[in-house]
Amino acid sequence: MVCHTILCMARQEYHDRIRNRTFTGQHDAGHVLRWLNVERTKTGAAIRPSQTEESRKRVIEVITRVRDIQERIKLSPVGFRAPCGGLPDVPAEFKHLNRMLERYRSRPQFFVHPGRREGWDVDDAPVLKTCPSGEWLAVDGVLRLMKENRLNKLQTCACGKWYFAKFSHQRFCSPGCRVRFWEDSDERKEQKRKKAREYYEFHKVHKRR
Ligand SMILES: [Zn+2]
Numbered sequence: 690m691v692c693h694t695i696l697c698m699a700r701q702e703y704h705d706r707i708r709n710r711t712f713t714g715q716h717d718a719g720h721v722l723r724w725l726n727v728e729r730t731k732t733g734a735a736i737r738p739s740q741t742e743e744s745r746k747r748v749i750e751v752i753t754r755v756r757d758i759q760e761r762i763k764l765s766p767v768g769f770r771a772p773c774g775g776l777p778d779v780p781a782e783f784k785h786l787n788r789m790l791e792r793y794r795s796r797p798q799f800f801v802h803p804g805r806r807e808g809w810d811v812d813d814a815p816v817l818k819t820c821p822s823g824e825w826l827a828v829d830g831v832l833r834l835m836k837e838n839r840l841n842k843l844q845t846c847a848c849g850k851w852y853f854a855k856f857s858h859q860r861f862c863s864p865g866c867r868v869r870f871w872e873d874s875d876e877r878k879e880q881k882r883k884k885a886r887e888y889y890e891f892h893k894v895h896k897r898r
Contacts, residue, residue: 712842712853712855713837714833714834714837714839715855717829717833717834717837717839718839718842718843718853719853720823720827720829720830721752721827721830721831721851722851722852722853723826724740724745724823724824724826724827725748725749725827725851726850726851727740737821739823739824740823744820744821744823747789747792747820747824747828748827748831750789751789751790751828751831752831752843754782754785754786755786755835756840757782758782758783758786759835761780761782790828792819793824793825793828794816795813795814795815795816795829796813796814796816797811797813798812798814799811800812800814813829815829831843841854842854844859844860846860846862846863846866847861847866848861848862848866848870850862850866
């Protein structure tokens, strides 16, 4: 009984650690998710009026284009190297993406940071003439995730929400969506049927012995 109690406590602590753990890239992804998953009033209007559909579409297009480029590099890693050691031509995809990114201008800025021992920090800050600050932060988050090679952690759930995949096998934004979409899916039903068949066959063979 004592042993059982200790085991339960250990498991609970493990879950708490996972829940509270911050994963690499999660902070940058937070800016993207805040912009793509629009908080709405009861009437359906966006709580932040600057969070328009056009703005979200621009951020999603940056994600899509960066992913396309990453995919192309993966398929052809030598594709962007110059044949004679000089600079390679800039591919059309890069030019198009760079044109899109012109909207997200920034400048270095010092700011007060009570969490740091020095009390201040310096980082890029948006030049807010061309887009809302939330959109700038979202695109900045996308680019930081890309540099960390973690853009694949941004996923869309069957409910339409964007989420940060903490684990490679995570397919839904929440336990609620996992139950709602995965447990009811044909794929899951087939998986359960297969497991039941295997269980039945296993016991049939062992009964014969
Ligand atoms: Zn979901």
